[in-house]
Amino acid sequence: MAMIELTPGYSVSPQIALEDVQAAADAGITLVICNRPDAEVPPELSHRAMEEAARAAGMAFVYIPVTNESLTLEQVTQQAELLAKADGPVLAYCRSGTRCSIVWAMGKAGEMPVDEILATTAKAGYQLEGIRPTLETLAAQKG
Numbered sequence: 001m002a003m004i005e006l007t008p009g010y011s012v013s014p015q016i017a018l019e020d021v022q023a024a025a026d027a028g029i030t031l032v033i034c035n036r037p038d039a040e041v042p043p044e045l046s047h048r049a050m051e052e053a054a055r056a057a058g059m060a061f062v063y064i065p066v067t068n069e070s071l072t073l074e075q076v077t078q079q080a081e082l083l084a085k086a087d088g089p090v091l092a093y094c095r096s097g098t099r100c101s102i103v104w105a106m107g108k109a110g111e112m113p114v115d116e117i118l119a120t121t122a123k124a125g126y127q128l129e130g131i132r133p134t135l136e137t138l139a140a141q142k143g
Contacts, residue, residue, distance in 0.1 A: 003027065004097055004124045006104055009089050012097035012124070015045065018053050025057035030088030033079060035099045037065035066099050073106075080107030101126040109135045110142025 001020035003011040015036060016024070024032065032054045034047045043049070047063040054061040062082055064075050083090055083104075092100035101121045105128055108117050114135045121128045 002097075003029075003091060006101060006120055006124050009086070010083055010104060011089065011091050012100040012104070012126075013091060013093040014096050015041065016050070016091075016093050018044070018049065021050065021053040021059075022057050024091050025054075025059050028089050029059055029091045031060045031062065031082065031086050031090045033082065033090060033092040033100070034061070034063045035066050035079075035092055035094040035103060037067060040095060064103075066094070066103060068099070068102075071099075071103070071106075076103055076106045079103050083107070097124075098126055098128075102128060102131060105131065105135060106138055109138035110140075114139055 001013060001016050001023055003013050003024070005011045011029075021032070032050070034050055036047075038046045047061075047065070051061040051063065064079055066075055079092070092103070094100050101124065105117045105121055112120075114132060117135060118128055118132065
């Protein structure tokens with residue numbers, strides 16, 4: 001499993017396997033967020049299977065399935081609120097970690113400068129320059 005730290009307390013990852021769940025708990029993760037819709041994975045990696053494994057390992061689990069076409073501000077807000085209230089490190093996963101990074105970036109718009117958001121994701125290997133206009137719009141709306 002490749003946990004990529006975006007910020008202290010928030011890491012993203014490509015799809016995790018059931019055997020990765022305990023390793024995440026051992027690494028101190030307290031909350032797992034699945035941003036990958038079940039339609040993209042085989043049944044053994046469905047959010048229900050992953051939730052059962054996460055809870056068995058002592059972690060909380062939340063399913064917020066997103067696609068680039070269907071991402072909503074409600075999903076962004078929900079994930080941002082979960083991060084703000086988390087009582088420990090959070091791991092979010094999707095196919096590659098990109099969607100998890102986008103959701104985080106959009107949630108941070110207005111709290112952090114857009115250049116800093118994009119530098120943070122770029123440092124982690126996620127080039128999100130293409131969503132700069134969205135981040136700037138969100139920042140202006142929050143500001």
